[in-house]
Amino acid sequence: MANDIVVGKIEPGCKKVDPILVADNVTRQFGGLTAVNVEHLEIPRGKITALIGPNGAGKTTLFNLLTGFDKPNTGSWQFEGKNLAGVPSYKVARRGMVRTFQLTKSLNAMTVIENMRLGAQKQSGENLFAGIAQMWRSQEARITEAADNLLARFKLDAKREDYAGSLSGGQRKLLEMARALMSEPKLIMLDEPMAGVNPALTQSLLEHIKGLKANGTTVLFVEHDMHMVRHISDWVIVMAEGKVVAEGEPSVVMKDQAVIDAYLGAHHDTDLGTMKKGK
Amino acid sequence: MDWIQTFNLTVGVILDPLTAAYILCAIGLSVHFGFTGLLNFGQAAFAAVGAYGMAIGYLTLKLPLLVAMGFALLCVVLFALILGVPTLRLRADYLAIVTIAASEVFRYLMSTSAFKDVTGGSNGLSQFGYDFFDWNPIPDGQYNFGPFNWTADQFWLRVFSFGLVGVATLLVWLMMRSPWGRVLKGIREDEDAVRSLGKNVFSYKLQSLIIGGLFAGMGGIVFVLSMSNVQPQTWVTNFTFMVWTVLLLGGAASMLGPIAGGMVFFALWVFVNEILAGMASIGWLPFLDPAQVGQVRFILIGLALMLLVIFRPQGMFGNKKELRFNG
Numbered sequence: 001m002a003n004d005i006v007v008g009k010i011e012p013g014c015k016k017v018d019p020i021l022v023a024d025n026v027t028r029q030f031g032g033l034t035a036v037n038v039e040h041l042e043i044p045r046g047k048i049t050a051l052i053g054p055n056g057a058g059k060t061t062l063f064n065l066l067t068g069f070d071k072p073n074t075g076s077w078q079f080e081g082k083n084l085a086g087v088p089s090y091k092v093a094r095r096g097m098v099r100t101f102q103l104t105k106s107l108n109a110m111t112v113i114e115n116m117r118l119g120a121q122k123q124s125g126e127n128l129f130a131g132i133a134q135m136w137r138s139q140e141a142r143i144t145e146a147a148d149n150l151l152a153r154f155k156l157d158a159k160r161e162d163y164a165g166s167l168s169g170g171q172r173k174l175l176e177m178a179r180a181l182m183s184e185p186k187l188i189m190l191d192e193p194m195a196g197v198n199p200a201l202t203q204s205l206l207e208h209i210k211g212l213k214a215n216g217t218t219v220l221f222v223e224h225d226m227h228m229v230r231h232i233s234d235w236v237i238v239m240a241e242g243k244v245v246a247e248g249e250p251s252v253v254m255k256d257q258a259v260i261d262a263y264l265g266a267h268h269d270t271d272l273g274t275m276k277k278g279k
Numbered sequence: 280m281d282w283i284q285t286f287n288l289t290v291g292v293i294l295d296p297l298t299a300a301y302i303l304c305a306i307g308l309s310v311h312f313g314f315t316g317l318l319n320f321g322q323a324a325f326a327a328v329g330a331y332g333m334a335i336g337y338l339t340l341k342l343p344l345l346v347a348m349g350f351a352l353l354c355v356v357l358f359a360l361i362l363g364v365p366t367l368r369l370r371a372d373y374l375a376i377v378t379i380a381a382s383e384v385f386r387y388l389m390s391t392s393a394f395k396d397v398t399g400g401s402n403g404l405s406q407f408g409y410d411f412f413d414w415n416p417i418p419d420g421q422y423n424f425g426p427f428n429w430t431a432d433q434f435w436l437r438v439f440s441f442g443l444v445g446v447a448t449l450l451v452w453l454m455m456r457s458p459w460g461r462v463l464k465g466i467r468e469d470e471d472a473v474r475s476l477g478k479n480v481f482s483y484k485l486q487s488l489i490i491g492g493l494f495a496g497m498g499g500i501v502f503v504l505s506m507s508n509v510q511p512q513t514w515v516t517n518f519t520f521m522v523w524t525v526l527l528l529g530g531a532a533s534m535l536g537p538i539a540g541g542m543v544f545f546a547l548w549v550f551v552n553e554i555l556a557g558m559a560s561i562g563w564l565p566f567l568d569p570a571q572v573g574q575v576r577f578i579l580i581g582l583a584l585m586l587l588v589i590f591r592p593q594g595m596f597g598n599k600k601e602l603r604f605n606g
Contacts, residue, residue: 069475090476091477093475098476099475107465107473118461119476126458126459128454130459131458180476182476183477
């Protein structure tokens, strides 16, 4: 199993058979604090990779750096073999590497469907003159159809004409993810996709993320919910204090004593309810 | 108090070219603020660049008036680029500070005696508008429509200025229903979200600044054609705040907002002035000297602006939902 992802020994920063994203020596300091210090990191193509680690491990900062929302002190990284360091965030997205945010950024004073349409790429009506000249109608119809399909899959179709600001926190998370998918990304980076989503919806969302993989999209996500990590990820990368400290298959990594100590805690596998009862 | 005169003045100002000038500036501001979320507090400068651009183009560069108008709009584009390129990467509130400063800088540059030969210094410029009235296709005579009594030239000026208002409104309507406008609205809500969807936010903000500035430049041109001179003290910060009041009264993100806002604002402006002046002159307001009425009017308008923003932030025509969820 492992050797269809990894070349050689499994260790932090190990080489992958077919990496979609390769980062080298990426560091980011905030004053005296080193938030991110990643020597080497490869994200396998076509897989679901989870990025876990305690609060303040630098996961979101790494997301920001890789997607051009923050500038590193040092480092280089390539997406599909092409350099991505120093590329502005909007161009990163156009190349097919699209992210969502930990604090949801739904566009509240726009309707759900308008949020979705905004996610589409290469709408020629986004040029001012083509926009005035109405040269976007047929494209808009295609985009709207794709948007409606995604909304139905995310169970947001009933909210189509509502303002995004009137949605619940969980629904906004779904909307943000659906909107990111409108661009048909090659790599989607989800920052805590499950935070605030109710359990019934979580299940369908997990299936959805698996569906993305089936369609050939690579997924990288940050998540604190270990059940989700175990359930859907093919590969787990653990960060602590800005560094990659462990990598591996979920079942293996979660048994790693260093990971358990650093992050999961001794009782990571037990339900809080059972613990109480056991006492 | 002369009620008929009060009525005629109040209604007459609705179709005054100066009202149209403010409406054009407010349409520009609706593109900046209402649709893109750019806090531009220097709209007076965009209008001033248009006004001075036309006057200088005609008087100093000896361009035909129509070409001078084109030259004025070119100046507005340049001004927007100079202002926008360094500042649009800043956060919204910094833009407000920079634009208000830039508009004051421009005004002082125009009024300083150093460039008197070109700008006219504190006296401003005049005698550039005759050609405009030579274009007048309306036959000579007096035109009376109810309370509106115009000469042919006055009629022509109104047709021209409100024609521009119509064209500007149509253009904004076409822009804002297109995917281009959708990107602007997205930027108004959250720049980073729009960036993450692959849109070049900086470029869109710059386009918005230029387009809104062009409408203000047209407003400036209409203003000085109506006054038949350019004065530096016209373009004080008060001008900008009047434009803001017009916009917020009508609704910042609506098509008819600037038009209705401008008409209602100036009708009230004149009406309040006439009423207060009338009451002061017959001794009903013993604490008020008739000469002070002008200032009181500003106080009342300031109060109205505050109440408006607190109790009806969407204005007369705005969509309440578009504002309610902000924040």
